[in-house]
Amino acid sequence: MPRITSSTDASGGRHRKPRAMSPSVRRALLAAATAPIAGSILAGPSAFAADKAVPRTTAPELDPAEQKIADNLNTRTVDARLGSTLSGVVIDAESDKAVWGHDATTALMPASNTKLATSTAALTVLGPDHRFTTKVVYGDGTLTLVGGGDRTLTTGDLQALAKTAVAGLKSAGLASVKVKVDDSLFPEPTLANGWNTGYYPDEVAPVRALVVDGHAVMDTSLDAGQVFAGLLTQQGVTVTGDVTHGVAGPGDVPVAQHRSGKLSGIVEHMLKVSDNNIAETLLRMTALGAGRPATFENGAAVVRDVLSRRYGVSLENFEMYDGSGLSRATRIPARTLADILDLTTDPRYGHTLRYIAEGLPVAGEAGATLGPEWGRFDTADSKCAVGKVSAKTGTLTGAIALSGMTKAQDGRLKIFSFVENGSTANPADIKDALDGLAATVNGCWA
Template identity: 80%
Template sequence: MLNSPISARPGGRHRKTGTTSPALRRALIIAVTAPAVGTILTAPSAFAVDKPVAKTATALDPAEQKIADNLDTRIQDIRLGSTLSGVVLDAESRRVVWGHDAATALMPASNTKLGTATAALTVLGPDHRFTTRAVYGQGTLTLVGGGDRTLTSDDLDAMAKTAVAGLENAGLTSVKVQVDDSLFPEPTLATGWNDGYYPDSVAPVRALVVDGHHVTDTSLDAGGVFAGLLAQRGVTITGDVTHGTAAPGDVPVAQHQSDPLSTIVKHMLKVSDNDIAETLLRMTALGAGRHATFEDGAAVVREVLGRYGVSLDNYEIHDGSGLSRANRIPAQTIADILDVVDDPRHAHALKYIVDGLPVAGEAGSTLGPEWGRFDTADSQCAVGKVKAKTGTLTGAIALSGLTKAGDGRWKVFSFIENNSAADPSAVKDALDGLAATVNGCWA
C-alpha cells in the first residue's frame, strides 16, 4: 500500500493559468480530433504555443536552497560515478532549482519513451484506436494488421466467431489463411540495438502480433493462432498460413479495435513496454504522413517536441523505446518534455503521460517493490510521493518525473547516469535518493 499517495496528477495545480490563446485551442482540437493528421506538423500555427519562459537562476526559497545544497552533496555518491546529467525545475515558475551538466547528452534508456508518448498522443490523439481486420476474397481469409500491439487471442477468437458466421452464410466451409502486415516495412534492427535485444527485449516491429509474443515473425504467429481458432469452429484450413496482401475488392468479415491510445500509453509507461513504444513510433510516423520507419518516426518526434518548445540541443534518437545505445538526450530535454506534458494547456491530449508515470512504491509498475525501488532508508520516505519514468540499460540508469517539494510547490526533475562501475541496483537506489531529496522528505 502506498503512503501519502499521489491521488491526482499535479497538472492543473500550478502555473500557466493565463487564458489559452485561440491558436492554441485550435491546435489542440486539431491534434486530437482530425482523422487526417499529417497536416498537423506542417500547418504554421498548429503548435502556436507560448514560448517557454527562459529558465533563469533567480533567488531560491529556503526549501529550494536546501534541495540544491543537498543535491550538490549527494551527487558525489560513488555509486553515481562521474557521468551524470541532472536538473530540477520549479513547475510553476520554471525557475532552475538545481542543475548539473543538464545540457550534456547521455544515453537515456527508457526515458526516451516520454518523447514517443508525447508525439503519439499529439499526432494520433488520445481517442485513437488501432484496428485489426479480417477480409475474404478468392478463397482466402486475410488477417490484416493495423499496428495493435495489445491484440489478444481472445480478441482474435471474437473475430473468428464473426468471420465463421459470415463464411457459413456464404456456404463456405474451407479457406486458406494469410496475414497482411504490409502497413509496416520489413522490420530491421534499429541503430544502436544489440543483437541480444532481438527478439527477447523487443520483438521485430510488425503491424500484427498477438498476446505480446516475442517471436521472430509475430505476424505468422498471429495468423497461426487465428487459423487454429477458425478450425475450432469447424472451418477447414487449407495449406499453411502465409504472408500476403489483401486485395482492394476483398470483403470485410470481422474487425477488432484496440483500447484508446490514452489507455495504451498509460500502460506502456507504467511497465515500460518496449514493443508498444516501437509500434507507436511507427504509427505516429504514418499519422504524420510519413513512412512507418524508425527514421521517420524519430523525425516526427523531434518535430512535435520542437513545436512544443522543447530544447532539442544535443538530442538524438534512433528508436521509440530507448533500447538504442546510440540515443543521446540531456536531462534538460527530458525535464522540458515533462514540463510540457504537465502543462494544463495541453492536458486534453497529454495528461495521460503524467497519469501513466509509475508512482514510487506502486506494485506492478517499474517503481514497484518487486524491482527494489524506494526501499532504502534514504528513499522510503518518498513512497507514494514521486511520479517518475525509469530507464535501465547496461551502463545507463535514468529517473525523471515530478514531486511536490517541502515548499508545497511541484518540481520537475530528471537524472540520467551513464557508465557507473557500481551495481545497477545500487545506482537505482542512489537515484531514488535524489528524487527523495527533491521531494524534501530526505532532508
C-alpha cells in the same frame, strides 16, 4: 565534480507557463481547435513556441525551500555509485524555474526515458481517443488477417474475429479456407539502429503491424496468423496449407474487425511497465498519423517536429533512433526530459498529455517498474518517499535514468530528471542512488 544551483546550466531556453493567456497563444488555441493535428504540427513553428519569453541571462534566486533541495542534491550526488557522468535537473512546475542542475544539457543515453518523447508525440498526433483496428478480409478462397498496429491484441480478440468470419463462411456454404497475414502497414527495417542482437525477440520483437498476446517471437505476424488459423479450425472450418505472408487485395470483402482500447490507456500501461514493443508500435503509428511511412526514421522525425514546433522544447543535443529507448545510439539531455514532463503539468495541454503523468510508475506501487518487486525506494534514504514520487525508469547496460515529479516540502510540484551513464557500480546500487535523489527532491532526508 562542480554542482550548480542556478539555471545557468539548466534553463534550456524554456518559457514559463503564462499566468494570463497572451493574444498569440489564444489565437493558437483557436486555430488548433479547427485544424488537423498532424498538419498543424508539420506546417511550421507554433505560436506556443513563438510566445516564449527571452531566455534568461541571470540565475533566478532560490527561496529557502528550493535552496535546501539544491544543497541536499549537491551533497547526495557526490556518490561513487553515480560515477562521473551524470546529467540532472530539477525545475519548479509552475514557474519553470531551475532549482538545481548538473550538466543538464549534456546528452546521454536515456534508456526507457525515451518513451516520454514517444508518448508525447503519439498522443499529440493520434489523439488520446485513437484506437487501432485489426481486420479480417476474404477473397479468392483466402481469409487475410490484416495488422493495424495493435500491440494489445489478444487470443480472445482473435477468437471473436474467427467466430464472425466462420459465421460468414458457413452462411456462404464454405467449409475450408486458406489463411494469410498482411503486415504491410509497417515497412522494413524491423530492427532499429543501435539495437544489440541480444535484445530480440525477448526485450523487443522485430517491429511488425500484427502480434497476439505480446508473443516474443521473431515473426509476430506469422505467429498471430497461426493462432488465428487454429481458432478457425476449432470452430469447424478446415484451413488448407500453411499460413503465409501476403497483401490483402483491393477487391477483398471485409469480414470482421477488432478495435483496441483507447490510446490514452495504452500509453498509461506502456509507461507503467515500460513495454518496449508497444513503444515501437506507437512510434510507427505516429509516423503514419502524420502522413509519413511507418519507419523508425520517420517516427523519430515526427517526434522531433512535435516537441520542437508544437511545444517549443529545445532539441539541442537530441538524437533519437527508436521509440523504446533500447537504441544505444539515442542521446537526450536531462533538461529535455524534464521539459517534456513539464508539458504534462501545463493546463493548455492537459487534455492530451495528462495520461503521461498518470502513467508514470509510483514509488512503491506493485506491478510497475518502481514497485517493491524491482527493489525500488526501499533504502533508508528513499523509503520515506514511497507513494510520493512518480517517475519513468530507464535501464540499459551502462545507462540508468529516472525522470518524474513530486510535491516538495514547499507544497509545489517539482519536475526532475537524472540520467547516469558509465558507472561501474552494481546496477541495483545505481538505482538506489537515483531513488535517493528523487526522494531528496520530495524532501526526504535520512
